[in-house]
Amino acid sequence: MTRMGTLILMGVLGSAVAAAAVESDGAWVERASYGTFHVVVGDNAGNTERLAASEFVRLWKDTTGETINTSMSPTDGVNVWIGRSAVSALLIGQLRLDDLENDGIRIRTFRSGAEGFDTAALVLSGRTERGTLYGVYDFFERYMGVRWLTPKVTHVPKTPPESLAMIDYRYSPPFWYRECTYFSRASCGPEFRRVHKFEDHWPIAFGGHTLYDLLPPEKYFAEHPEWYAEVGGERVAPTEGRVRGPIDPLIAEGKAKVGQLCGSNPEVAEQIAARIIECTERRKDPEFIKVRENQIVFSGASPHPSGKIWSVSQMDWFGNCTCDACAAIDKREGSPMGSLLTMINRIADIVGERYPDIKIHTFAYLYSVPAPKHLKPRDNVLVQLCSIQFNFARPFADPDCAINWVFMENLRKWAKKTDNLIIYDYIVNFSNSLRPHPNLHVIQPNLKTFMENHAKGVYEQSSEGAPTPDIGMHHLRAYLTAKCLWNPDSDSEAIIRDFTDLYYGDAAPYIREYIALMRDTVLEKDAIIAWYSLAEWIDYDLVVAAEAIFQKALAAVADAPEEIRNRVAAAHVPVRFAAIACRPRFERQGEMLVALRPPCLRLEEFIDLVKGFGVKDYPPTLDVPISGLLKEIDDVLPARREEVGLEVLENDRVALWIAPEWRGAVLRWRVKDHDAELLRGYEHYGALPTIWREYTHTPPIGQPIADSFRLIERASNSVVLEAEMDSGLAVQKHYILAPESNELTFTLTLHNGTDEPMVPLVKSVPEFYTQGPVHPEIWTQVGGEWSRQNVPAEPSRLEILDEAEYTALAARFPKAKLTLVSTFTPGEMQPLLWAYRSEDPFNQLNLDVLPNQAPLEPGATRSATVCYYVTKKKPKRIR
Ligand SMILES: [Zn+2]
Structure with missing residues (x-):
């Protein structure tokens, strides 16, 4: 019977129905019997089952106003059987509790006489005791209307439901591990964690970024630099003090060079495995724990008090090892995860031989997100993909x-x-x-x-x-x-x-x-x-x-x-x-x-x-x-x-609007002799990608490199702008209009003003208008010969071309019958990037200026020059 049906019945028959509540036809029990509820736990109930029972009593009072009791034997009222310890082995089989997974829950009502119950019964149980507790909370949310909205605000309906229907509910959550920082104990306390079905006595994470905790560089680097990552041709690790994260002042002040460990070196795995085994064996030894370094390994590498999960995870930055042995593995595996997982598997083998139930946790994070081609994690490895x-x-x-x-x-x-x-x-x-x-x-x-x-x-x-x-x-x-x-x-x-x-x-x-x-x-x-x-x-x-x-x-x-x-x-x-x-x-x-x-x-x-x-x-x-x-x-x-x-560069053929104080962006690029707008950011500034400015090249998402640029030079046909990045890299942009054509020559110049080598990581990104929602043809030129890159022309595509011999890129806009050409010196732009997304409302094409990304020595300058122009000719006919 539906709830509405029950309500109508109540209206007609009044208290007569209430008296027969338990036996009512459609409902399981009526409101009149709420005061007869009684909680039953097994005499061998564990702490969590007992907590589940007391939580039921508390929440029953909150929702119905009825005070009820708990005991180990049923009453002649409605009995609420809580946890596996309360129900018979026969019923455990019938409810298929062992088929539940993780913290799965089972909620089932019985009428009096059914399955051997003398009176109406509610069974609340999980596969585990924790599942039982979660089953109690789920019951009050699902059937009694309770909502735990915030740690301080719980919604309890003003009146309880007039009746409860028969319930036959089972659910197993797919994740055995469910966590969220919002639910840290410090944020919300253990009760709010519990009602939202978060584990209430284990801490929130397994730990992370632990390589330096497990193999402290200040202790080992001097004697064993080969255990640490080779970055830019040298072995690096901070030895002045422990660097805790990417915003550590030691990094910001340039006092610490950071990297990871050398994953291919078997000694590294042996050392770390030995630390884990030693800490596992001596974790209850107070003398051992007094040593600060041992404490660090416990608190940093394994806050998991079960001692069954040890995090061996990369530090919170890049700097994976590029020594010959690591590079060979990474090349074979198509990912820097290759050398890292080689190390993790070795550790898992050594630890697993002694402690088969310990798992080694590691991150697939930043550079190690790509899965290796051939290697597989061992069964006792937990991979956490970020x-x-x-x-x-x-x-x-x-x-x-x-x-x-x-x-x-x-x-x-x-x-x-x-x-x-x-x-x-x-x-x-x-x-x-x-x-x-x-x-x-x-x-x-x-x-x-x-x-x-x-x-x-x-x-x-x-x-x-x-x-x-x-x-x-x-x-x-x-x-x-x-x-x-x-x-x-x-x-x-x-x-x-x-x-x-x-x-x-x-x-x-x-x-x-x-x-x-x-x-x-x-x-x-x-x-x-x-x-x-x-x-x-x-x-x-x-x-x-x-x-x-x-x-x-x-x-x-x-x-x-x-x-x-x-x-x-x-x-x-x-x-x-x-x-x-x-x-x-x-x-x-x-x-x-x-x-x-x-x-x-x-x-x-x-x-x-x-x-x-x-x-x-x-x-x-x-x-x-x-x-x-x-x-x-x-x-x-x-x-x-x-x-x-605005700096407006204009002649008979071209108009360019540049806003130096607004990130040096070019907002408009009009080619008058073909009546074409190449950039039209002036129309809907920034709302759509139709401007030209510079970004950091940290794939796949870049940030603007500077809030504003200084005007360095201004002539009737040219503008030079300059800005300095936080990294110390000076960036200069030079725009020149040609006198007799619609050519615009653009030079991006990068100067390393620091005393450290630097990967420039800067790109200049013109987001050209595709002249409508039409897929452009992309062409490249090598040795004077043009070839088509995108057959057929899909609605969007991105390509990064690595070879250095290209001399030009062109985009043909078929509907407008125009070709946009960019020419450059082979090798100056490395790699070469083109991308487009032509459907509405984007209509966007990128022919980026990406100067060679090899490291730039201190004091060195590098530039890339591109000449853009527009012609009616098809690429094949351009010489
Ligand atoms: Zn290495």
Whole structure:
């Protein structure tokens, strides 16, 4: 019988039905019998089962108002049998408890007389005791309407359900390891972890970046440099002191050279295995633990108190070993994971011989993401694949997101290599937790993708601060993540609706409108949201639209209790943050470009506001929202109206608008003699990729290299701009118009002003307009001969050409009957990159200027010159 049917029956028959509650036809029990409930545990119940029983009693009181008891024997009321110890072996078999997996749960009701029960019965059990506890929480969420929204806010319905239907429910979560930084004990306490089905007595992670803990360079490097990575021709490791992470001052001040270990060297594996065995054997020996170095190995390399998982994972930077032996393995395996996994497998063999139940954990991270071609991890190795360099605006499995293809390809490859694959994923923007970060739409699809690719566990890294305040809907993101970690097939829209209705009251529809606006904007703009993103996709118009939604949300709760108004005000903070720091709207006014920013709070008002919500900085972690904002804007609120000078290079054939103070970007490139716009960023500044500027070349996502460029030289036909990067690399850009043609000559010059060799990692990226949604033909020239690169012309493609003999690249736009040619000196650009995405609204083609990426010696200068021009001729006819 449906719930509605029960309610109607109640209305007609009144108390007569209540008296017969337990025997009611469709329902399992009626509300009148709630006071007769009684909890039964087995006499050999473990601590977790006893906790599950007391939690049932507590939550039953909260939801029904009835005080009930626990004992080891049933009563003549409704008995709630908790845990395997409470039910007979026969029933364990019938309920198929042993078929559950991980922390799987079983919830089943019985009528009186069924299966030997004298009275109505509810069985709550897992395969394990922990599963039993989670089954209790699941029961109260699923059937009694309880919602643990935040560590401080639990929703309990005002009245209990009029009846409970028959239940026959079983579920096994696909991941044995489910973790999320939001649920660290410091952030939320053990109870909130528990109700969201996170392990409540093990710490949050296995440890990571442990190579230097296991083989301390300050101890061994002097005598054994060959144990450490060879980087740029020399063995490197910091010996001045332990370097803890990539933002360690020792690295920033240039006092520490860092790398990894030499994976191919068997001695390295033997040393590390010996450390693990020694620590395992002597872990309870107080004298041994007193030694600081031993402590470091325990706390750094194996915080897992089970002692069964040891992390042997690369440091938090690049610098893998390139010695001849490592390079040979990596070449054979097609990945620097080759030499790393060689070492990990050796360690796993040595440790596994003595301790077969110990697992060796390692990261596939940054350079080691690509799976090796031939090597497989040993059965006692846990590989944790990390998603740090990918795009969190779109699900990993989105076929339209080329960046994420790389992750998917490697996920699939790793899934075939090991049954012990776990994932390390990122769900906040580490640049600033106050910034809008619309990723709610990718959390569930990504977890489902991990599940479908046989991952056995997931760590979702979020804010490190504790406790996390409710800015930017972190509570909603945490709640959604917990639900989807438990069940990756969850309906995330329904979860968001449920949470927002309960948490934001009458503002909920507007909160959802805001969530949809931000999501739709990143998708429409095809924005990339990196793990550390300054969110350039947020512009004036978006802030104004979001602000209008929040004004409606605030008005809707104007008469609501203060706590609801505060929640809406907290959710509003990221929009107010974006108003301060968003990309302006640009308008051309004569020789000026006018930048307009939306109205915002004064800086000190904003900081007071967020401090009022409990926001703090947590140095030395990346979680420094307040000082991070101040650094981003150089301590000064950006003007709401700003005029940016334009350098306009123009003759009869070409017009070029350059904005030196705005990252030196070229905003317009008009070729008058063919009536063609090659760059049209002046129309919709930055909203679509149609400008030309420079990025760091850290694949696959680059950052702008400088906020502004200085004007060094100006003549009627030329402009020279210069900027210096934080790395100490000076970058000069020289644009020259030819007098008698539409040629533009561009030279990018890089100068290493430091006293260390430097890989330049800079590229100049013109995002040409494809003259409509038409796929361009891409042609290359070698030795005077042209050949077509893309047959057929797909809607999008990216190629990196390594050989040095190319002399020209050309793109033919068939509809416009125009060819854009770029010529250059062979070898100056190495590699050569072309890419396009021609469908609406992108219409984008890149013919990048990528100077040779070999290391640049101190004091050395390198340049690459490209000459671009437009002609009606087809490439084959160009000489
Ligand atoms: Zn090596």
